[in-house]
Amino acid sequence: MATVTIQSLTYTYPKQSRPVLDHLSGTFPTGKFSLLTGVSGGGKSTLLKLIAGLLPNPDDTTVTFDGQPLNAITPTDRAKTVVMLFQEPSTQFTMDTVENELRFALENQQVPAGEIADRSDAALAFIGITDLKFRKLMQLSGGEQQKVALAIIVAMNSDVILLDEPFASIDPPTRLVLLEKLVALCNERGKTIVLADHDLSGYQQWVDHLAVLADGHLTLLSVDETRARFAAFTPQRLQLTHVQLPSDQLTVCLQGTALGLAHSNRQLIAPQSLSFYAHKTTLITGPNGSGKSTLFRALVRLGHYQGHIAYRDTDIKKIRKRRYARQVGLMFQAAAAQFLNVTVAEELALSQKYGNSTYFTPERVHALLDQLNLAGRDEQVLYSLSSGQQKKIQLLCMLIMAPEVLLLDEPLKGLDYASIQAVMAILKTVQHDLDLTLILISHQLSGLDALVDLHLQLEDHQLTYQEVRA
């Protein structure tokens, strides 16, 4: 058991002038489940990493566990005090199999060799994943990997458990299981749990407290305040007022036949017939981890799929890779995956070289940069831009390429309100002028109404077109 106390913690990223955490103070009470909330990019991850000691603490006594400063705890004992579960499930393992990773963690804690097997088995049983014991970690789904990561934390028996947006790529049933286990850890074993998420939906019945991080300051709400905040919170709703079911007059550009998707033995999309229509904007929605991004990767031939996909009546496996890549493009969810150069100017120049340069004249590109509030950053290194700026440059690069079909995986992720408005306006204009086919996945739902013509929903392993709901 441990109460986490933070006193006057200030943290500034290297090479930045404004601190992301500004004289932040607060307490996470022992044996309670606290939900740390705040806007994306507001410093939630940074705060958790500082508490976990994964970032060097600026001062000796800013973070304490039951009064004991983090730096005073010997490194070997730290893992017994505080551990962290990461957002990206696959990046938290060193070993090949579940069993070996558990051994690794317990060996690090100097658990006597004779006890390791028993403690591993007990932890796996607690999370209910005994059957995964001998599986290879990299072959597990994201949800299973998060369960394993939690099982390791249970085995390590740490007092404070920090979770950084752990459900970002997890399907709803797995999320429920994990939340139940976390609550059990709180109530039965007195663990202190801090979970960071920018979205409040689906937490009300599980958490004890809300901790709000805003403008570098932390406010811990009381039980009553928390209840009031949840009552006032309405989950963001998708408002589409003019989507229609696809009519017969539309041209099919991509056609899936008996198209199915699976991820390591888990069926994501059951084999089905699926059409995408040319010159329209289609929005795909569905729960986290249900297979939307996997579908996109299959459409650009980056992943395995069952059945056939045809582009303009030709099987995409029979089209030359080089030609097909120019017809159907993907804007990756991670902006950095798209970049091939070092500076903004070089990256844009590459797109202009091979893309639609008659439409995207230098003047137009300049105007678009202005509109996106990116003017004057030509010589800046792409990787030193903020994630929102990277996202906008990435979008611009893919639009200049102007492929007939452009797949957009979370194009609005991490953008502020003004940027979202600008991006939507640009997408709308370019789509209209060049008659592009846009297919997008977005969790950011507001503001999409003006853009979207067709709405495809992924539910229960099935994709179906939706019309306006009353």
Added chain:
Amino acid sequence: MNPSLKLTLLILIALEVSFIQVWSVNVALIVVSLLLMLFNHVSWRRLLWLTLVPLFFASALVWSLMLRGDASTHFLIVIFTRMFVYVYMGGWFTLTTKPLWLTRSLEQNAKLPSKFAYGFLAAFNLMPKIQAEVATVRAAALMRGEVLHVWSPRLYFKVILAAMNWSDQLAAAMTSHGFVEGAPRTHALTVPLLARDWWIFGISLLLVQVGLFVGLP
């Protein structure tokens, strides 16, 4: 056999073979390695690859030496067989040793700092990820009209960038699972270092010495 001792034996023999030209010892080593691989159920496909690839390079080397230069037949045979010695012994080692077992052995028996032992292992586990990253980078480039070949520097720039990112993540993952550089650890599994291992090591080394001594012209 104990993996650390196995590795040491391999390196010692390979070094000796590099400096001393006795083709009969080379042939003996090839036969022994081949037998050991067969004994350990290495698949025929693998064996075929292990034979064809060095056959191509060894033949090319010998052929070019025959065309130009005045190397003796003895030297040509030594060069030709030496290539096979390296590949077969390397094949025997990698195909019959589990990386994790070797890591544990290096840590426990060879007293290698655990940082190196697990760094080596993590790099090994990263291989499939690197392959996926290369595929993604190439696809991203194709969508932008660029074709990245195996020899394109840009491909490596991107992959190295990704690898640097992974190394940070990996360090965080290890720390988060309680790994501390230089701190004592317990061992769930003990890699045995038996007297038998030392005997095999010593006798093998001795046999090679005798072979080299007898075979010297």
